[in-house]
Amino acid sequence: MQKIDGKAVSSALKEDIRQEVEALKAKGAKIPHLAAVLVGENPASETYVNHKVKACNQVGFQSTIIRRDATVAETDLIQIIDKLNAEPDIDGFIVQLPLPEHINEQRVIEAVAPEKDVDGFHPLNTGRMVAGLDTFLPATPAGILELMRYYEIPTEGAHCVILGRSNIVGTPLSVLMSRKGYPGNATVTLCHSRTQNLAEITRSADILIAAIGKMHFITADMVKSGSTVIDVGIHRVKSGKTKSGWKLHGDVKFDEVSEKAAYITPVPGGVGPMTIVSLLRNTLKAAARKNQ
Numbered sequence: 001m002q003k004i005d006g007k008a009v010s011s012a013l014k015e016d017i018r019q020e021v022e023a024l025k026a027k028g029a030k031i032p033h034l035a036a037v038l039v040g041e042n043p044a045s046e047t048y049v050n051h052k053v054k055a056c057n058q059v060g061f062q063s064t065i066i067r068r069d070a071t072v073a074e075t076d077l078i079q080i081i082d083k084l085n086a087e088p089d090i091d092g093f094i095v096q097l098p099l100p101e102h103i104n105e106q107r108v109i110e111a112v113a114p115e116k117d118v119d120g121f122h123p124l125n126t127g128r129m130v131a132g133l134d135t136f137l138p139a140t141p142a143g144i145l146e147l148m149r150y151y152e153i154p155t156e157g158a159h160c161v162i163l164g165r166s167n168i169v170g171t172p173l174s175v176l177m178s179r180k181g182y183p184g185n186a187t188v189t190l191c192h193s194r195t196q197n198l199a200e201i202t203r204s205a206d207i208l209i210a211a212i213g214k215m216h217f218i219t220a221d222m223v224k225s226g227s228t229v230i231d232v233g234i235h236r237v238k239s240g241k242t243k244s245g246w247k248l249h250g251d252v253k254f255d256e257v258s259e260k261a262a263y264i265t266p267v268p269g270g271v272g273p274m275t276i277v278s279l280l281r282n283t284l285k286a287a288a289r290k291n292q
């Protein structure tokens with residue numbers, strides 16, 4: 001079994017981005033600026049946004065966090081988005097999800113200007129992705145493709161089984177893995193909560209991607225020997241053994257599945273760090289497009 005080290009790959013890719021930023025600085029060009037809108041006090045969202053800001057610092061981007069209470073009105077949030085859309089210094093921005101229940105997430109996603117939508121969630125960018133056109137790919141699927149590329153995981157003709165059909169992970173991954181090219185050319189099965197005989201399907205997967213948000217759902221008996229297992233799930237469990245007081249787990253029972261898989265991503269240190277790198281890359285791309 002080979003552990004897919006998302007932390008190491010993301011560090012190498014961040015170094016590439018840092019060098020590109022250095023080159024921009026040397027030319028006297030503007031350095032990329034990413035903003036994040038954080039609503040409420042969800043501890044997981046707080047952690048993700050802090051990681052994104054830290055990554056911006058590491059590569060030399062400018063970053064800004066805009067915080068609002070969980071009680072913020074949807075119209076006020078849309079006003080903030082309108083301002084960010086119009087602000088020339090901001091190259092790209094994200095609105096950290098999930099949002100409080102009184103806010104319609106889809107309306108918020110659609111309020112973001114497509115050319116600053118570095119999360120790649122706007123329907124225009126989704127449509128461009130489906131059509132195989134240049135766009136901002138959603139960060140987590142793009143990070144998973146990058147890991148496959150880095151480890152040279154064969155995908156052509158492979159049976160790729162994806163668990164979970166969310167708009168941010170499972171559904172875009174199903175499109176990207178079935179596209180012509182590498183990574184891609186896979187035969188994709190997209191599973192969800194209504195799928196029948198799930199274990200039978202997962203056992204036939206050469207590449208199994210779990211994005212269902214159920215801790216340790218994938219057990220060794222659901223996995224084919226020699227397959228590649230990508231664990232997208234993130235579950236924060238209280239722990240007395242870590243400095244932060246939390247321990248992260250995935251959708252996959254790593255200890256037993258790693259005995260059977262040829263390649264497997266751990267949690268933490270697998271897909272998570274790659275999601276952040278994809279966001280940085282999209283921001284770099286947004287800045288470059290603006291400069292052109």
Ligand SMILES: NC(=O)c1ccc[n+]([C@@H]2O[C@H](COP(=O)([O-])OP(=O)(O)OC[C@H]3O[C@@H](n4cnc5c(N)ncnc54)[C@H](OP(=O)(O)O)[C@@H]3O)[C@@H](O)[C@H]2O)c1
Pocket residue numbers: 140163164165166168169170191192193194195198211212213214232233234235271272275
């Ligand atoms: N590592 C990262 O950077 C990253 C990024 C994003 C998300 N995540 C994590 O990934 C996980 C999934 O998040 P998400 O936002 O993509 O998904 P989500 O919106 O929570 O949706 C879960 C999906 O799993 C399906 N599902 C639920 N129970 C199932 C079951 N028993 N069998 C088969 N399918 C089942 C659901 O089916 P239905 O559609 O039928 O309800 C749905 O499509 C979460 O743990 C999240 O924290 C991690």
